[in-house]
Amino acid sequence: MISHHWCQNLVRTISVTRYNAEVTESIRRMPVPPNGRPEWAKKIEELRETLGLSQAALAKTLNVSPMAPSRWERGINRPPSSVFLRLGKLIGHPLCWYFWQEAGLSKEDLIHCSDPAEVAQKIQVPGSVSSEEWVALPLFPPEATRFSLRSGGKDHMLARRDWCPHPEQTICWQYRGLGMKPLLADASIVAVDTATKDPAALDGKMVLATHPQHGPRVKWLLNTAEGGTLKPENPDVASYDLRSGDWDIVGRVIWWFRKHD
Numbered sequence: 001m002i003s004h005h006w007c008q009n010l011v012r013t014i015s016v017t018r019y020n021a022e023v024t025e026s027i028r029r030m031p032v033p034p035n036g037r038p039e040w041a042k043k044i045e046e047l048r049e050t051l052g053l054s055q056a057a058l059a060k061t062l063n064v065s066p067m068a069p070s071r072w073e074r075g076i077n078r079p080p081s082s083v084f085l086r087l088g089k090l091i092g093h094p095l096c097w098y099f100w101q102e103a104g105l106s107k108e109d110l111i112h113c114s115d116p117a118e119v120a121q122k123i124q125v126p127g128s129v130s131s132e133e134w135v136a137l138p139l140f141p142p143e144a145t146r147f148s149l150r151s152g153g154k155d156h157m158l159a160r161r162d163w164c165p166h167p168e169q170t171i172c173w174q175y176r177g178l179g180m181k182p183l184l185a186d187a188s189i190v191a192v193d194t195a196t197k198d199p200a201a202l203d204g205k206m207v208l209a210t211h212p213q214h215g216p217r218v219k220w221l222l223n224t225a226e227g228g229t230l231k232p233e234n235p236d237v238a239s240y241d242l243r244s245g246d247w248d249i250v251g252r253v254i255w256w257f258r259k260h261d
Contacts, residue, residue, distance in 0.1 A: 040084075040102055041075035047091050047099075048073075062086055081139075081155040104139065104157050104189075134158055135167040137191065142176040145215055147208075147250050149194065157189060163255060166195040170254070173208065175218055179232035180206075188258040190218060194251035199228045199242060206253040212246055218253060 048058050048069065055069040062068075062083060071077040079087075081103040088099035136156040140147055149169065157172045164170040175188045184190070184206075192208045203223040209230060210216045219230035219240065228242035240247065 037073075037075040038078075040078065041073050043098055044069070044079070044087065045073040047087060047095070050091070050095075061090070085158070100158075104155060133161055135161045135164060135170075137164070137167075137170050137172045139172045139174070139189070142174045142187075144173060145210060147171055147173065147192075147194070147210070147216075157191075159191065164191065164193065165254065166193050169193060169195045169251075171251075173216065175256070177218070179234050179237040180218055181234045183233045184218060184256060185258050188256045190253050190256040192251040193254045196252060197249045199223060199249060202249065202252055208250040208253060209240075210248045210250060211240070214240070216250075221249075 048055065051058075053061065055073070056066055058069045059066045064083065068077070068079075072079050084099045084103035088096035088103070091099065135158070137159055138149070139155040139157045149171065159170075159172075161167050170191055170193050172189055172191050175184060175190050176186060178186060190208065196202060199221060200223065202221045205221055206218060207221045207230070208216060208218050209221075217230060217240070219232055221242075222229045222231050226243075230240040230242065230247070232239060
């Protein structure tokens, strides 16, 4: 007599097998973008094959959905920055740099004084055990109008802790504009310490400020007897009077970098 328990296991096995077959078939039928696969998609496939992993094994290693690696390799979905960081750590030095740069980490700009092999061992991914040397800063996109530490940014930027006086209160924003040329180029990433917002304490400092109409602006904050002024580096760009109201000081710009073309 066949036991009820044995039948249950058989049904479960058939269900799993059928599910795996359906997933495999759906992956096979996924369309490839008309312009071909992007470079990062090819690199992910090369990484997986170099490590001798199946797509399912890679998904399990990265703790993502079983279909995610196939979508990445076909160029259908681009992985988030956190996945690129994990891929870099997974493959190790020197191939790690391609994936970390895709995540927004620049080898030349952020750790040019460090040994890449040593950094590859120390670097931490957002969500993993925190590092004493590195911090993941929220990275806000150019179109951001509000900068909340509680909501954070969609992506993160890795930076050395000793570069940030208040690491837990530091954010990054992709600056857009010509007001700070030639000191600050368009599309630069600026790090902003939000611990101090008082204009009196930020006299002569570069700050990030927001306005309901003008949006976010990076300017020099200059205090005079008449009041505070947000002054650009570029003389062809207008200044703003803080007395006009509605200006919100996000914080002081403590460093910045730009990815070289």
